[in-house]
Amino acid sequence: MTFAELRALHALIGTALDDIQRTYTASAAPHPLHPPDADPDGTSPPDFPSLSAPYDPSSPSEALLHDPAVARACARIVAAAGQLTAAVQNPFLTICDATMTYHLPACMRVLEASHVVEILREAGPDGLHVERIAARVPYPIDSRTLAHVLRLLATHHVLAERAPDVFANNRLSSYIDTGKSVAEILSNPDSKYADTDGVAAFVGLNTDELFKSSAYLADALLRLPEDRPPTRRPHQEGEGEEGGEEGEERALTFCSRLHRFGAAMRGSARWEGESGILDGFDWASLEPGALVVDVGGGVGSHAMRLARAFPALRFVVQDRARVCEMGREVWKVQFPGAVEGGRVVFQGHDFFDEQPRVAREADVFLLRVITHDWPDADVRRILGRLREVAKPGARLVVGEHVLGEACHLGGRGADGAWDWPLLANGGRASACGHYMDMTMLSMFNAQERTAREMRALWASAGWCVGEVRRAAGNGGFGYIVAEPAVELHQGRL
Numbered sequence: 001m002t003f004a005e006l007r008a009l010h011a012l013i014g015t016a017l018d019d020i021q022r023t024y025t026a027s028a029a030p031h032p033l034h035p036p037d038a039d040p041d042g043t044s045p046p047d048f049p050s051l052s053a054p055y056d057p058s059s060p061s062e063a064l065l066h067d068p069a070v071a072r073a074c075a076r077i078v079a080a081a082g083q084l085t086a087a088v089q090n091p092f093l094t095i096c097d098a099t100m101t102y103h104l105p106a107c108m109r110v111l112e113a114s115h116v117v118e119i120l121r122e123a124g125p126d127g128l129h130v131e132r133i134a135a136r137v138p139y140p141i142d143s144r145t146l147a148h149v150l151r152l153l154a155t156h157h158v159l160a161e162r163a164p165d166v167f168a169n170n171r172l173s174s175y176i177d178t179g180k181s182v183a184e185i186l187s188n189p190d191s192k193y194a195d196t197d198g199v200a201a202f203v204g205l206n207t208d209e210l211f212k213s214s215a216y217l218a219d220a221l222l223r224l225p226e227d228r229p230p231t232r233r234p235h236q237e238g239e240g241e242e243g244g245e246e247g248e249e250r251a252l253t254f255c256s257r258l259h260r261f262g263a264a265m266r267g268s269a270r271w272e273g274e275s276g277i278l279d280g281f282d283w284a285s286l287e288p289g290a291l292v293v294d295v296g297g298g299v300g301s302h303a304m305r306l307a308r309a310f311p312a313l314r315f316v317v318q319d320r321a322r323v324c325e326m327g328r329e330v331w332k333v334q335f336p337g338a339v340e341g342g343r344v345v346f347q348g349h350d351f352f353d354e355q356p357r358v359a360r361e362a363d364v365f366l367l368r369v370i371t372h373d374w375p376d377a378d379v380r381r382i383l384g385r386l387r388e389v390a391k392p393g394a395r396l397v398v399g400e401h402v403l404g405e406a407c408h409l410g411g412r413g414a415d416g417a418w419d420w421p422l423l424a425n426g427g428r429a430s431a432c433g434h435y436m437d438m439t440m441l442s443m444f445n446a447q448e449r450t451a452r453e454m455r456a457l458w459a460s461a462g463w464c465v466g467e468v469r470r471a472a473g474n475g476g477f478g479y480i481v482a483e484p485a486v487e488l489h490q491g492r493l
Ligand SMILES: C[S@@+](CC[C@H](N)C(=O)[O-])C[C@H]1O[C@@H](n2cnc3c(N)ncnc32)[C@H](O)[C@@H]1O
Pocket: 265, 266, 295, 296, 297, 298, 299, 301, 302, 318, 319, 320, 323, 349, 350, 351, 352, 367, 368, 369, 370
């Protein structure tokens, strides 16, 4: 898209806003038969409906949205903003959004089915801390998980996060309010939607039955290879009638999935922008011969990037034995000599086990997209194993999405916050990390974490978080650099 087209879209948004404001202003113009002094309150034009306040269908602001000129102008803004977003957003993030947006209806379902909207209406405009929300929800739900669900919605402007973990209704969430008290709903859940405008019922329907059916639709339209009957290769001399083909087919499928996973991890570098891991830490500050232990390093794609950029560094790439085998093959082709010459060592190792002796020499432990796969207790064990062998001065460098709260903490622009009037976490621009959060939750009972959550968790494993480097111009991926906590404390004494 050319600059001329981008500017045309931008201008279109401006002229549409002019049209809307003109209609709002005209709505308050004094009527010839009712001069201003006869009606002093009628002259100030209504403002556009506030997104942060609850929906008020009786307000003149909402009524004016039905004016045909306003409705057309609003639609033009939506169309232009969508096109502008698609044009300027990092394509990888747009693709991530397109493939993970299914978490949004799941979170909407939680919101509606747990009556959070009604709970928040009763809490009032200042909102309610998530622990108190969870206590009123009629199902057992972990408050921290609920906070992440509600934050994904706040990131999409459905709900407001007033302070960390404190949520309140806004115009969009209150749009699905049944208007009933929580007590009334709980006393007769089957009648929740009776005598309502039906919007909550519509959300419930879409996110329940239709949500399932969209998965059926994808399956029906696309018969994935693993759904097809195994293709039987010609019978081989010496094989029994059973021949083990099905076992081999399964093995091939497993293998191809493993390859796909390795390739996907390569693709995930696009979360980070062009320089990627190279900007995640001050690698140039390491002494020649320094050792980087890439824990759960896969086939070593990111270690390879570092190895090319910093020829004096050495690497141990740890992963499961089968992945290490694949890694050695990859390096043989893509970086011949590195493994054979001993500069790069693949080491089969389970990161829950005691670290091998070589890790005591590590200057940097690198963990890229590892901790988000695991619940807190497991992350504590993994980081604890590294802390046990960390030498003084060693650094822990963890690459993950660093989620932001949707509210401004203290001063605007603080701690990587986006500037007002944007949400502190960048809203839709950071959706990918929040979607990944839900993927990790649903697949592994794990999660992406906020910087606050990481600091606390790392500290519980003996690591003190210092710098959080956010990759430039992306959806929230960053590198968290930590050092052994005891050493830091000793240094301070
Ligand atoms: C999400 S991938 C990240 C790979 C790599 N760090 C990257 O950024 O491309 C997670 C890796 O952890 C490895 N892994 C999983 N469980 C492990 C364990 N218990 N011990 C060691 N590696 C493990 C997987 O094989 C996989 O390569």
